[in-house]
Each structure stands twice: as structure tokens, then as C-alpha cells.
Amino acid sequence: MDVVSDKEFLNRFIGTNLTITTIHGRFQGELFHIDSARAIILVKVKDLSTGKTIPGAKLFFGNVILKVETEEEPLDPISVERDEPADESIGNTQSEDDVKQPPELEEVDPAPLESVKKSNVQIIKFSGDEEDINYVLVDKFQPMFGPAIRHLQNQKVLSLSAVALNVSRHGKLCWLQVAAKSCVYIFDMLLLGPGVFKNGLQMVLEDKSILKVVHDCRWLGNFLSHQYGVILNNVFDTQVADVYLFSMETGGFLPSHTSTIKDCLVRYLNLSPSQVSFLQYKETLMKDNPNIWCDRPLPTAALKLLSLEVVHLFSLRLAMLDGMLGDYTWLVDGYLSAYRHGASDVILSSEATSSELPKELQQICLLQQKRREKALKEYQVNGAGFLKRAEK
Structure with a gap:
């Protein structure tokens, strides 16, 4: 037998x-x-x-x-x-033949959740009034993998995170979380192996038309490139955005250190301590069991926090974009009211003034100078000339 x-x-x-x-x-x-x-x-x-x-x-x-x-x-x-x-x-x-997507996968209904067994779909209850979020555990190629990839391929924005043992190009990738707005797909990398990328996920991550939102893309990009040959494209990094926004707010100064995802969620989304407590829970789990991400089956609570780690990145990106456009919007408002509230009835053509920088646009220099003066009063400056953020 x-x-x-x-x-x-x-x-x-x-x-x-x-x-x-x-x-x-x-x-x-x-x-x-x-x-x-x-x-x-x-x-x-x-x-x-x-x-x-x-x-x-x-x-x-x-x-x-x-x-x-x-x-x-x-x-x-x-x-x-x-x-x-x-x-x-x-x-x-797994050779390429071993991990090749089964032919019948093409006939699976592309609806991301309907064709997945209910036992693989969990509902996350957030603190506060936020909507329920679905997460789908993908630990086999049938029947979940095909519908998940099709769903992700049709998105304009995704959020991305991962957990690994030994966070380096020589480590072991354990879980990869890829979230669309309607659900989070948690790929079990230990069980699925490189077939995850060969059968469609690499195409998603490298697609320049799909924006990937990540907090600190350095280690993950390094990991994917050297172990799987996957090159992340079109990335919005919330850690980079935080430094950029700090520089805007202080008139060009840089912070002495980068911010954690917890810092950013509190700073830009005004989340309460209870709403970001899952990050502390993750640290506790890892402290109690350093190899927890290798455990199978992974506890439901751990799967939930992996989902929570990526779902907030959508709102965080939008809040940061609003901040980045703040100065631009302010300049446009000044430009718009330049003649409307002026005393002169004469409106000069753009051709006649194209070589001159309007005084309304010169206001950005004054704004930056005021911010620098304010920042020097509010922050301490270290030896490298960076501003020291208050520890939280």
C-alpha cells in the first residue's frame, strides 16, 4: 500500500x-x-x-x-x-514541478471569500467603532490560494508585513501578511514555501500599478530579493513618511531616530492605548516563546494580531498624505485669494509675470523659518544636528 x-x-x-x-x-x-x-x-x-x-x-x-x-x-x-x-x-x-499551481485551480470561483471554507475565515473585533475585518489563513494551494491571488491582483493599494526568524537575508520567513481593504491574507510560508511567489504573489508584489504600503520596507525588501528573487515595486513606506513629515513640521530638521508603527498609529490616527495594545501583545508572545512563528497550528490570537498589524496601514497612509499636502494646499489657497482680496482691479497675464516668483509663493520660506525657530524651542538638538523626539 x-x-x-x-x-x-x-x-x-x-x-x-x-x-x-x-x-x-x-x-x-x-x-x-x-x-x-x-x-x-x-x-x-x-x-x-x-x-x-x-x-x-x-x-x-x-x-x-x-x-x-x-x-x-x-x-x-x-x-x-x-x-x-x-x-x-x-x-x-520544492522544484518548479512540485509547486506548480494545479490545473484545476483556474476553475475556482475568483470571489475571495466565498470559495474559502468557513473554518479558515476569522472575524476580528476591533476596539471602538471600527468595522469587522476578515482574515484568511492560506496554508495550502487548494482551494484558497488561487482566489486570494486573483483578488490581490485586482487591487490598487495593498498593505504588507511579515514575520521571520532571524530578520536578515539569511533568516527564515514564517508568515507573510498581504491585505486588501476587505480582508487580510495570511500566507503560511513554512508550509507553502517559494511556490507562493512562483504561482502569482511575485507578480503582485512587483506590479508597479499596485501600491504597497509597508512600515520600514528595508528588511522585507532585502529578504524577498535575496531569498526569493522578488523585487518590491511602488512602495509607500510609513516610516519614511513620518521622517518627511517631521522635516516639514520643523522647517527642515530631521529627527534623531525613526518611529515604530505604534508611534505612527498614535501620532497620526490618534488611536487609543487599547487600540494599539495588540503590538505589545505581540512583543509578549515573542518574549515568552521566541520560536512562536514556527508553531503549527499558530494560536488564533497570534493570527489576529498579524492581521491587525497590516489593516491600519491603509488609514495611516491616507492621514500621512493629507499631512504631506498641507503646505501645498496652504500655498494654493493663498494663490487663489491673491487677486480676489487685492485692491487692484488689474489682473496681469501669466505670460507677463512668468519670470517672477509671486509673493504668495514666497510665503513658504517665511513659514519654514518660523517652524525652524519654533522647533529649536521645543526640541533638544543632539551632536549630529538632529532633533530629539520625546520618548513615549
């Missing part, structure tokens, strides 16, 4: 402990999922040859499995053709 292909048989063991013997060794863990691509996924995995615990989920393809055993008795050995040994680490085992 080919145990890997007998999906119904193995599904009866979901949640139980299995021991898998492969051409590379023996591993023990809790059965989490049977993949349609002839693969078994275990969580809480222990390498029996070394005695070490492996964080997160581990994927075993059928071509390297020799035997699958329960705690009670061994199951029939698997008779399969031996291909070249595959690295069993998540994200490195």
Missing part, C-alpha cells in the same frame, strides 16, 4: 504522533497535514538520530519516505521510485 497516496487512510491520524523513516534519517512528530503533492507535514518534530527538536513544520516528500509508523504499530512501507535525494527543509524541497 502506498501510504502517502492513501490520503483518506492517513487523514485518520491527523493530530497523532508519527515516526517517519526517510533516506536521510528518522523523524518523529505530530501529523498536521497530508498534501495533495504526495507529501506529509509534521509539527513538533524531533530528529531521532540527533535528539534535537526542529522548530516549526517539516515537509516530507514521498520520494524520500521509506516507512511511516504510528506509536502503536508500523504502517506498510512505501514502494516508490527513487529520484535524486531531496533536501527535506521547508522552502528548499
Whole structure:
């Protein structure tokens, strides 16, 4: 009996402990999922040859499995053709054929939520009067992945975040959150691997017609580029926007340090402490369990905070854009009323005055000078000439 292909048989063991013997060794863990691509996924995995615990989920393809055993008795050995040994680490085992999007995926209804099982859709209740937000956990290619990609491809603005172990180009990406205005898609990178990008998400992230809102895009852009060959395009970075707005408000000074997402949500959206408490909860979770993002299944509370981390970025971007346009709007208002409230009845043509800068537009220099003088009274200046923001 080919145990890997007998999906119904193995599904009866979901949640139980299995021991898998492969051409590379023996591993023990809790059965989490049977993949349609002839693969078994275990969580809480222990390498029996070394005695070490492996964080997160581990994927075993059928071509390297020799035997699958329960705690009670061994199951029939698997008779399969031996291909070249595959690295069993998540994200490195899948060839292009392994992760190719199944043909029937094209026939799935493109509605983002209707074709997703209700068990995979959670409703987040915000503090205050904000609307409920849907999040969709995407941890397999069927039936959720295709509709999610189609929905994201049709958006003009998306918000983006991620969590990883070892935040560097050599780390491990665990979860990727991509939000449209109507819902948040949480991609399980440990289970899905690079197929997430090869089957459509790379096209979304690189699409120059779709704006991506991110807070501090540096590490994520570095990560995606070096590990997956994905180049983020058309990014609105809220951390950069905060520095730009500070410079506007102080007449050209720069702050001594950048702001966290929590600082920005409070500063520009006036969110209450309870509305940003999820960020503190995230820090607490990580402190109690540094490897929490490798846990499968991830606790519902953790999935909710991953969603909350991106949904506010839409409103934050709009508030920042309003601030950026503040000086421009002020100048236009002055320009508009220049002749309307003037004493002269003579209106000069634009051709006659094109070489002169109108005094109404020169007001921006006076405004900036006043802001600089005010900033020097309100802030301390460090040795580099940057203004010290008050610690919160």
C-alpha cells in the first residue's frame, strides 16, 4: 500500500504522533497535514538520530519516505521510485514541478471569500467603532490560494508585513501578511514555501500599478530579493513618511531616530492605548516563546494580531498624505485669494509675470523659518544636528 497516496487512510491520524523513516534519517512528530503533492507535514518534530527538536513544520516528500509508523504499530512501507535525494527543509524541497499551481485551480470561483471554507475565515473585533475585518489563513494551494491571488491582483493599494526568524537575508520567513481593504491574507510560508511567489504573489508584489504600503520596507525588501528573487515595486513606506513629515513640521530638521508603527498609529490616527495594545501583545508572545512563528497550528490570537498589524496601514497612509499636502494646499489657497482680496482691479497675464516668483509663493520660506525657530524651542538638538523626539 502506498501510504502517502492513501490520503483518506492517513487523514485518520491527523493530530497523532508519527515516526517517519526517510533516506536521510528518522523523524518523529505530530501529523498536521497530508498534501495533495504526495507529501506529509509534521509539527513538533524531533530528529531521532540527533535528539534535537526542529522548530516549526517539516515537509516530507514521498520520494524520500521509506516507512511511516504510528506509536502503536508500523504502517506498510512505501514502494516508490527513487529520484535524486531531496533536501527535506521547508522552502528548499520544492522544484518548479512540485509547486506548480494545479490545473484545476483556474476553475475556482475568483470571489475571495466565498470559495474559502468557513473554518479558515476569522472575524476580528476591533476596539471602538471600527468595522469587522476578515482574515484568511492560506496554508495550502487548494482551494484558497488561487482566489486570494486573483483578488490581490485586482487591487490598487495593498498593505504588507511579515514575520521571520532571524530578520536578515539569511533568516527564515514564517508568515507573510498581504491585505486588501476587505480582508487580510495570511500566507503560511513554512508550509507553502517559494511556490507562493512562483504561482502569482511575485507578480503582485512587483506590479508597479499596485501600491504597497509597508512600515520600514528595508528588511522585507532585502529578504524577498535575496531569498526569493522578488523585487518590491511602488512602495509607500510609513516610516519614511513620518521622517518627511517631521522635516516639514520643523522647517527642515530631521529627527534623531525613526518611529515604530505604534508611534505612527498614535501620532497620526490618534488611536487609543487599547487600540494599539495588540503590538505589545505581540512583543509578549515573542518574549515568552521566541520560536512562536514556527508553531503549527499558530494560536488564533497570534493570527489576529498579524492581521491587525497590516489593516491600519491603509488609514495611516491616507492621514500621512493629507499631512504631506498641507503646505501645498496652504500655498494654493493663498494663490487663489491673491487677486480676489487685492485692491487692484488689474489682473496681469501669466505670460507677463512668468519670470517672477509671486509673493504668495514666497510665503513658504517665511513659514519654514518660523517652524525652524519654533522647533529649536521645543526640541533638544543632539551632536549630529538632529532633533530629539520625546520618548513615549
